Amino acid sequence: MTKRTKQRCKNPAAYGCSSCRMHGAHKSRNVLRGVNHPKYRNGERTRESEEQRRKSSAILLTLRDIGDHVNLFNGDYTRGRKPTGYVKYDMNDPEQLFFAILNVSKLSS
Ligand SMILES: [Zn+2]
Incomplete structure (x- = not known):
């Protein structure tokens, strides 16, 4: 009504x-x-799998940041949009670098 x-x-x-x-x-x-x-259809794009992918992308990008800081890589930076949950750390600050390493080891375990 x-x-x-x-x-x-x-x-x-x-x-x-x-x-x-x-x-x-x-x-x-x-x-x-x-x-x-x-x-x-399949479990390829479930919320859980997307969350997992987001997490591992953020870990990889933080590892890349750490590698860039110690001149591990030469060449261009990774392209594209940053994954959700990725935090950009200032690697010149030792405390921030410590948090970056801590986050990577915490998220990947
Ligand atoms: Zn109605």
Whole structure:
């Protein structure tokens, strides 16, 4: 029922609910997740695997930063967007360098 006209809403029911999308149907509560979702194919791009990839990318980039600081590499810097969770440390500051090494060893274990 609509509040304004007191008549039944004519919108179609949405997301597997008995009401329409404007009157209380919630997609987020009813959508199937993970293996139960009809579009699920494999576990390649699950939230867990993406989180894992994000983590290892951040570790690799921090290792690259440390390597750059001690002139381990020659050549261009790595290209592309920085992964979420990556923190840029100032390697000239010994304390920041310590935190970088600590983070890498903590995240990779
Ligand atoms: Zn409605």
